[in-house]
Amino acid sequence: THSMKFGEHLFNNAIPEWRAAYVDYKRLKKLLKAIGRRFPKPVRDLHPMVATDVPADFRTAKEEEDDRLTEIQSSEEEKIFLTELNDELTKINNFFKEQLEQALKTEEDLEAQLAALYVAHQTKGTHTVVAVRDRMSRTRTRAVVRSSPKTRWQSLLAALRGESFLLQSRTKQLEKVFKEYYRHLDMLKAYRDLNNTAFYKILKKHDKVTGLSLSPSFMEEVNKASFMTSKLEKEIRRIEQIFTERLEHGNRRRAMQKLRVPEDAFHLFSWDTFFVGAWATFFMYCMLIIVIIAFHSNVNAYQDHRVMFAMYRGLLYPLIMISFVSVNMYIWRKYHVNYVLIFGLDHRNHTNFLQMLNSAGLLIVLWCLSVYLYIFQGYLSTNVSPWSALALFCALFIYWAKPWGSMRAARHWLAKVIGRILAAPFIPVRFEDFWLADQFNSMTLVLLDLEFIICMFIMGNYNSDGSHCRGHPRALRAIIAALPPWWRLQQCLRRYRDTGKYHHLHNGLKYTSSIVVVVFSQLASVAKDSGRIAGESPTATALFVLWILSALVNTGYATFWDLTKDWGLFAKDAKYPLLRKDLLYPKTVYYIAMVNNVMFRLSWTLSISVGYFDFFFSDGLVAVIAFFEMFRRFCWNFFRLENEHLNNCGEFRAVRLIPMPFEYAPADGTADYSNDADDDDDDQDLENEVVEGENEVDINGNSVKGDHNICDNLVNGGSLLAWEVEPNSDCFLLDENTCHRDNIQDNNVCEE
Secondary structure (H helix, E strand, O other): OOOOOHHHHHHHHOOHHHHHHOOOHHHHHHHHHHHHHHOOOOOOOOOOOOOOOOOOOOOOHHHHHHHHHHHHHHOHHHHHHHHHHHHHHHHHHHHHHHHHHHHHHHHHHHHHHHHHHHHHHHOOOOOEEEEOOOHHHHOOOOEEEEOOOOOHHHHHHHHHHOHHHHHHHHHHHHHHHHHHHHHHHHHHHHHHHHHHHHHHHHHHHHHHHHOOOOHHHHHHHHHHOHHHHOOHHHHHHHHHHHHHHHHOOOOHHHHHHHHOOOOOOOOOOOHHHHHHHHHHHHHHHHHHHHHHHHHOOHHHHOOOHHHHHHHHHHHHHHHHHHHHHHHHHHHHHHOOOOHHHHOOOOOOOOOOHHHHHHHHHHHHHHHHHHHHHHHHHHHHOOOOOOHHHHHHHHHHHHHHHOOOOOOHHHHHHHHHHHHHHHOOOOOOOOHHHHHHHHHHHOOHHHHHHHHHHHHHHHHOOOOOOOHHHHOOOHHHHHHHHHHHHHHHHHHHHHHHHHHOOOHHHHHHHHHHHHHHHHHHHHHHHHHHHOOOOEOOEHHHHHHHHHHHHHHHHHHHHHHHHHHHHHOOOOOOOOOOOOOOOOOOOOHHHHHHHHHHHHHHHOOHHHHHHHHOOOOOOHHHHHHHHHHHHHHHHHHHHHHHHHHHHHHHHHOOOOOOOOOOOOOEOOOOOOOEOHHHOOOOOHHHHHHOOOOOOEEEEOOOOOEEEOOOOEEEEEHHHOOEEEEEOOOOOOEEEOOOOOEEEOOEEOOOOOOO
16 A cells, blocks of 8 residues: 655645644755755665775775764755754744634633523523623623613514523534634644654654754754643643533533544545445436437427426426535545635534435436436326426425435535525625525526426416416516525625625626626517517617627626636736636646636527527527536636635634624623624524613622622632522622622522
């Protein structure tokens, strides 16, 4: 078997977003090769009779080697190597320190959030709880309880969801933060260990090439460096213990299953791989038979073949798109594009590309069987009906609606992101939101076909060409065709509102032009259906020209945006013409993709030059053009994710920023929303309002302010206590066992 060199091992196991912060092993190896070329080790002639390599001055081999080592030590190459080595050590130390400081800030937030969660459970969700961020303030007041009445919006959400649901959602949200913090620590540990090994390997290679003994002294410096002496393991064990005790009720096995990230490695064999191959083979065989039967049977004689063609096309194309995305995932994984982080997926539980391909293959096989049933039902009965397509539609719906199976995580992610797309103007936009909306922009025909399927099932007139569902509700079909660019336009406007960058408005103009194309296309079609043909009718000609002009503008604008903005090409600091500085794929692929993108962007011209004048079967032509667009999006995905990944690498962003479940309030009681900049999850909406009347007590038992229905405090880092007393009575803490009520001290224990 081929043994992997350490340079390859370092590249494959480095955290992709942090790769620039690792030891530059390749650079150090080049410097060592330069030393080896200038000061090669002498190769002795070991012939037993004659020694031809005896030096002219009769020096011994040891004397010659000592002179060589002295020359190396004083050489410029060795000094450069040592300087680079020290610079690498400094780089590792600084980066590790920076990342550790970020992690410790999260640890402080977790401490405050955990205290707030405890108080929230004590109050059973009936009061708004906010966390205290400042550590010094938390020694006096651990968390703040606000007892003022909820706003109408808060009361509505509480009534719809229930207090227990809100507490559970906050607990799950805090679990997510804990898991991401633990992953950050685990990544730092892997970063430290791999760099330590890199220093050991390069020093060992240095000693072998030069003959010097640099390893012991420099490795001693490495072991004393701050990135090696930090108490990282202790912090990891502490987080494991806290997570186990506070959030998993002492069940360490379940806690570690949630915290640890499984290894993501290619397997030589899996049943998913086997079934992918089996489904692909079966699909190719079925498609061949379907095409042969379609051309050599009386299927074309059926009056409803156009209806069934559109139905089955609308059910097949989403499955093909899933297969395309599966291939995208495989290539991203192969070239270390961290799509899991970019899409906001859970590193511990997400659907991999083999599971996606397996599911898509299974559903495509069901599609083929349904087509067989339709083709041969003429031999089984006299009446041809679309019951086979209806059965397939129901089967696909049930498959995607079921809450179990290997695709469960993917279905949940898809439903969540679609919900965010529909709510785009009202909530912040994430990368996965506009990425999926862009996929819908390439699947407009699928949306129209699904509308056609529903219309046909409702109308029930199957023995026709479906014109009553194609042409009559023109306005409805125009609205459906304009929905994907409309969603993206709303997202662009929201991103401009959040960031203030005009770049998003420019992007919004691209989708506005797409909507304009849809409008003129529908108007031209209406004119054509009414008998007014371009070239014969002035109105039809004007609409036809406007359609072409708007489509050309949209194509040019979209192509420019694809290449320069979405892919980041045509950069000034590019290594190769028209590309960019950093490339993850082979450079030839980029040039092919650029040509491919332009060609498929222009595929709409076929619908004008051929389809408009009915030179070809229109449904078939539309199907071909739609497939071209899906394939263009499939290629687009590779470079869009690569560009986003490189942006993450430039900022060393390797962990997700998960919003905290509780807002923060400083010591003066006013709300602090600084941690909620990206907080748009529904489970946070209940407590986003600032309300008056905090119940606080200080460490000495003095009431601070508020309505004092509940006293919450953590004394000297001890247990958090919460008491419920009669309305309008003061309650404040003296110690862990006594309360002072109405300014009269008694020794009765307050009920917790």
